[in-house]
Amino acid sequence: ALLGDKYNVPPECMEEVIFDYDSPKDNSTLNKDCVKFVSDSYRKLQQLINGTDDDINYIRSLTREGMALLYPGSGREKRQAALRARRECRSLTSEEWRRLANAIRRLKFDPGNRFDTMARIHAMPAVIANAHDGSSILGWHRVFLYLFENALRRKVPGVVLCYWDSTIDYLIPGPGQAQSSSFSHNMFGNSRGLVRTGPFANFPTPWGPLRRNFGGEGGSLMRPHVVDMIASDPRIRSHGQIVDGQGATGFIDSMTGQRTSLEAEHNNAHVAVGALMAVIPNAAWDPLFYFHHCYIDYVWQLFRRKLRNRLGIDPARDYLGHGGPAHAPNAPLLGLIPGWRNVHGYSNVFTQRVYRYHFHPVCGNGCSGSTRRLLYCPGGGSRYRRCVSNTMPGRAQPPALSIAGRSAEEKFKTVYDDPDIAS
């Protein structure tokens, strides 16, 4: 378990990290060295993210709460709740989506603007180096999404993040991706220019009102066959093949013969959305960032599940440290939970104790039970045939799958064994 790990917070200091040592009642009983360890960690964090006292107090309470949820059994936590179920955003009911979008709006517009506090963590130079272009990208963003989700749940109890499976938009035939129902007022808002529709319309950012530039800067949405390879091809069996950075190898995309990785595909989707999303220090100001990263975390979970169930490899022990010193296994996981090292982002604890994923929308699960007519099943093929995004009314395209989508499904149709992913 993580708690006993020699690189973690000293086990005798867990109480101090998790619980509020500032309260007079508790303070007398705490180990003074641990109190120092914790306050030093937060002081460093404050310098790192250039935060105000107010920011840092907020992050401090968020990380404490996060630790207490991750480690039930330390005595004072609530009874363990059911795992949060993260789903594809378009399969939420209108009411579920409204509540989630509202939580994001409140995080942004309630006093304190914690939405921007979180975005600034992702933007700091040392964090950028730790969280991109190497092994730690996956774990760093997993922990970040977890804290962000907890922040949303403080605004609207019970909300759970959803993921944007952009392969569903990729599969729109012809040039219709920018008119995908993802970019309607019902979902993420328009894909080009100032975002004027949907719940994030006119979101203020340090670079002016939120804008997107879909398709204007190159890139590509997530490609279905690449996701299917990561999820199921037994030759992709090491984290070194799905991240970038020094020492990482990637894998050969069977369709193009080019080398790629999950990280590279993820970059391409950032660039496809364009504007703020295309630039690392700006990206987390577009709420789409969180839905896209939730999908990357989902695909990582498919990969982890393959490692464990099909290849007998514990994903938590496959932290390889590609990408240079900031990605070394025991280098600090910056900007998040004090005392954590990069390896801790690969822990199994999140999907064992906090959340699980619903399988992405395919014909065999009724497009994940979606009722909002944002998706359709193209018919034919196996039950794992992906649902496809509708385009906005009046701009409908004839339903047909791209060649890439169809051949990938034929090749990998038997490999998704259990449509609902427990851990």
Ligand SMILES: N[C@@H](CC1=CC(=O)C(=O)C=C1)C(=O)O
């Ligand atoms: N800068 C990356 C894309 C990108 C990656 C990120 O992780 C991000 O947050 C924002 C953008 C590229 O050009 O390929």
